[in-house]
Amino acid sequence: MRPARVLFVLVPKLHLLDLAGPAQVFSTANDLGYGYEVSYVAESDEVMTAQGVPLRTQVAWPELEPGDLVLVPGWRSPRLSPEPPIGPAIRQRLRDHHASGGTVASVCSGADALGWAGLLDGRRFTTHHDLTDELADRYPRATIVRDVLYVEDDRVITSAGIASGIDLALHLVAIDHGALAAARVAREMVVYARRNGDELQESAMLRHRGHLNDLAHRVQDVIDTQYADRLPLAELAGRIGVSERTLTRIFTTATGLTPLRYQQLLRLERAEHLIGHGATIESAARTVGFEDARMLRRLRSRTPVQT
Structure with a gap:
């Protein structure tokens, strides 16, 4: 079997840690033999981050399979723009991947991209605490969950923001390969192996790895x-x-x-x-x-x- 692909969709003014945190988790997991292939796409071949670092990326999307993950990192957004952060083609890509059985995820304001794609409707979600009221108003057909690190609802996974993308990614590694795999990745990255989304901690392997x-x-x-x-x-x-x-x-x-x-x-x-x-x-x-x-x-x- 080929490695599972993790595809990051990059938006202008994205936060470096929103991207780098989960990207490091999946890259480290791949180094440890757990089989992930990390790639990046955007609407242009260069994206400027909120921290001023330009990123080179691809415009063409790879072929995706249901076992793949598409993740949208957040961007600098004291207030959300009334305009969609992603164009109609990417919105359709997100919908198609989810409809085919794939998983889509977001960090921080990346939830707004999923909302514009219609993937929050009828589902529970979370985002950065500064954006919860705004997104709750913008997507009244969705249910905002406050004060948690991440929420998973029918293969739509949203996380709170910035460093919580690491917790989200570790959770996904645990789902794919077990709690021990997530603990090994966390140890390699010298971070706490947290799995506290909105559900109770269930794994002793992770509960006692903090x-x-x-x-x-x-x-x-x-x-x-x-x-x-x-x-x-x-x-x-x-x-x-x-x-x-x-x-x-x-x-x-x-x-x-x-x-x-x-x-x-x-x-x-x-x-x-x-x-x-x-x-x-x-x-x-x-x-x-x-x-x-x-x-x-x-x-x-x-x-x-x-x-």
């Missing part, structure tokens, strides 16, 4: 990939090259959990997924590494799960 301690991340990498195996503390400490006491202290300080408790949470999450798809408690317990179902039943009885 730190910058390299040793703890290395231990998590081991546990994330081998959570179903028996991982004695002495073995983990030996892999990292520290004492068991040091490992426990550093890991607990960084994540709020002991290594064993973190592994149990990963096992519990996977077991709940299996049970939700028809597995028995006994088979789910064996699959995730418990010798029998008693420990799984005890963990499931904690409501909510204590972390």
Whole structure:
């Protein structure tokens, strides 16, 4: 299979970070082997950014498939123009891609471009806090969601602005390749692996990756990939090259959990997924590494799960 394409649609006076943040996420993910191809189009072959850096790009659109993503970064907009930020041809391209099963997304004022394309109507969306009232008035058939990082509704994904494009992109990597992939990309970029859009945080892999301690991340990498195996503390400490006491202290300080408790949470999450798809408690317990179902039943009885 060819890599999934991420196509950025560049608008004059775009904010560099609106573009560079998510572009770096997908580029880093590709470097780590997750298969993304990043490309850029605009209505002219040169676009001036709000920060004064000119960008060279392409006018011709590549062939897109349903698995591809089209993303519109935001632009400098204290007030939105009464005129559409993109022409009719690009608006039609956005509509066609979504209609064919593709995903479209925006950062900050990029939501206005999706609105002009008719893709916000009947859907929930978000944008930068300075623009929420204006866009709510402009698109009364859509529902604005305030004070969140991003909103996903029927393959139309909007984010709040500027750095939230990174959170949006990490979320999409997690959807495509799993929470561990998003955590690896975030660690490589030295950013927090946040996934807090308008939904509750669901993944322990990401929920406990919001730190910058390299040793703890290395231990998590081991546990994330081998959570179903028996991982004695002495073995983990030996892999990292520290004492068991040091490992426990550093890991607990960084994540709020002991290594064993973190592994149990990963096992519990996977077991709940299996049970939700028809597995028995006994088979789910064996699959995730418990010798029998008693420990799984005890963990499931904690409501909510204590972390």
